[in-house]
Amino acid sequence: MFVFFTISFVLVAYAVFIKFVYYRHSQLWPHALNKISTPLYTVGNSRFCPAQERSGALFPNSEDENPRETRALIVTAHPDDECMFFAPTVLRLVESRAAVCLLCLSTGNYNNQGLQRKKELLDSCAVLGIPANHVSIIDDKELPDDPAVQWSTALISSLILKHIQNYAISLVLTFDGRGVSGHANHIAIYKTLSHLASAGRIHEGCQIFSLHSISIIRKYLSILELPVSWLLPSDFCCIIGREDYKRAKKAMLCHRSQLLWFRRLYILFSRYMFVNTFQAITAETKNVKIY
Ligand SMILES: [Zn+2]
Numbered sequence: 001m002f003v004f005f006t007i008s009f010v011l012v013a014y015a016v017f018i019k020f021v022y023y024r025h026s027q028l029w030p031h032a033l034n035k036i037s038t039p040l041y042t043v044g045n046s047r048f049c050p051a052q053e054r055s056g057a058l059f060p061n062s063e064d065e066n067p068r069e070t071r072a073l074i075v076t077a078h079p080d081d082e083c084m085f086f087a088p089t090v091l092r093l094v095e096s097r098a099a100v101c102l103l104c105l106s107t108g109n110y111n112n113q114g115l116q117r118k119k120e121l122l123d124s125c126a127v128l129g130i131p132a133n134h135v136s137i138i139d140d141k142e143l144p145d146d147p148a149v150q151w152s153t154a155l156i157s158s159l160i161l162k163h164i165q166n167y168a169i170s171l172v173l174t175f176d177g178r179g180v181s182g183h184a185n186h187i188a189i190y191k192t193l194s195h196l197a198s199a200g201r202i203h204e205g206c207q208i209f210s211l212h213s214i215s216i217i218r219k220y221l222s223i224l225e226l227p228v229s230w231l232l233p234s235d236f237c238c239i240i241g242r243e244d245y246k247r248a249k250k251a252m253l254c255h256r257s258q259l260l261w262f263r264r265l266y267i268l269f270s271r272y273m274f275v276n277t278f279q280a281i282t283a284e285t286k287n288v289k290i291y
Contacts, residue, residue, distance in 0.1 A: 079121035087248035094129035
């Protein structure tokens with residue numbers, strides 16, 4: 001009985017402590033480090049980013065104004081991936097004044113809702129701080145929203161490389177080999193980027209990070225999982241506070257066609273609504289953190 005009460009007390013104290021720190025003192029988390037460390041600012045490379053291409057790119061003249069600006073590309077498979085899995089990262093990058101664009105490789109047409117989901121994606125991106133002209137939604141029969149269909153690696157490679165080159169991307173973020181939810185379309189993107197990196201097709205000025213897939217227990221611990229994410233090693237870490245969580249939630253609610261009961265539970269309990277941890281695919285930079 002004593003052991004039971006002791007364990008219960010420790011668990012309750014842990015929960016109260018984490019909630020107290022997160023909600024009451026989120027502004028005290030190490031904001032001095034609230035920036036991307038220098039190694040990520042690697043975009044200034046004339047070979048990789050020719051001026052004539054930049055002039056018509058998503059981020060015109062930004063290199064001239066700020067040669068150290070990070071230009072991030074989030075590569076997702078479906079509308080809603082951007083807020084369901086990457087919201088903390090997008091919000092932190094936008095807050096850090098990085099130029100962020102999104103490449104979504106399908107319209108999410110699994111239930112013939114592609115048109116509606118494209119509109120929902122643009123609404124969600126607007127909430128997260130990604131303007132519509134930074135969002136590319138691919139509508140290609142070879143890339144259907146269907147886990148039973150093996151996506152074309154050649155086509156994905158072509159699309160990603162085109163974005164990296166045209167928009168002078170210095171940071172690419174996507175899923176890892178388990179795809180967070182295990183969806184085959186997510187995993188196909190990781191495999192493609194991993195292949196591109198190992199084949200030397202990604203310029204050295206561009207870094208690639210894959211989002212850690214974690215166990216289902218950790219996944220639904222909400223903010224109680226934060227200390228675990230913090231303590232375990234990762235190459236890139238983004239944590240958001242209470243106000244940014246509200247924005248992430250608002251972005252999720254933009255995907256009205258997907259708002260089933262379990263999606264509402266996901267908003268409440270998923271750790272991906274609060275924190276993202278990444279592993280470098282091209283292990284060039286270690287211990288990069290954004291708070
Ligand atoms: Zn997805």
